[in-house]
Amino acid sequence: MEIQVLLFAALRESLGAERLTLSLEPGATGRELRAHLAERYPRWRDLLAASRLAQGVDFIDDDLPLAGGEVAVIPPVSGG
Numbered sequence: 473m474e475i476q477v478l479l480f481a482a483l484r485e486s487l488g489a490e491r492l493t494l495s496l497e498p499g500a501t502g503r504e505l506r507a508h509l510a511e512r513y514p515r516w517r518d519l520l521a522a523s524r525l526a527q528g529v530d531f532i533d534d535d536l537p538l539a540g541g542e543v544a545v546i547p548p549v550s551g552g
Contacts, residue, residue, distance in 0.1 A: 473498045475505065478544040482519060502534040505543060523547045 477492040484490060494508060502525045510517045525532040526544045 473500065473538070473540045475500075475538065475540060476542045477505070477509070478542055480544065481547045481549060483516060483523070483545055483547055486516070487513070496538070499537045501537055502532045502543075505538060506534070509545070519547055520545070 473496055475494045475496055477494060479487060479490060496504065496508065506520050510520050524546045526546060527539055527542065
């Protein structure tokens with residue numbers, strides 16, 4: 473299954489790209505997506521663990537299968 477991973481904030485700046493295209497096994501979960509990204513980009517490991525995943529307007533539970541298409545990785549945001 474092909475996934476378009478949309479990147480935001482520090483993840484986008486770090487990679488210098490707005491999105492990645494990944495191939496995952498059908499039925500892959502959010503947890504498996506995080507693990508794949510952490511393996512591919514080890515310096516993101518902690519930031520990925522603290523980030524939320526979303527498809528459309530809904531956040532994704534890490535244990536549920538992804539639907540394919542686009543998945544947003546939304547890192548924690550701080551401000552003042």
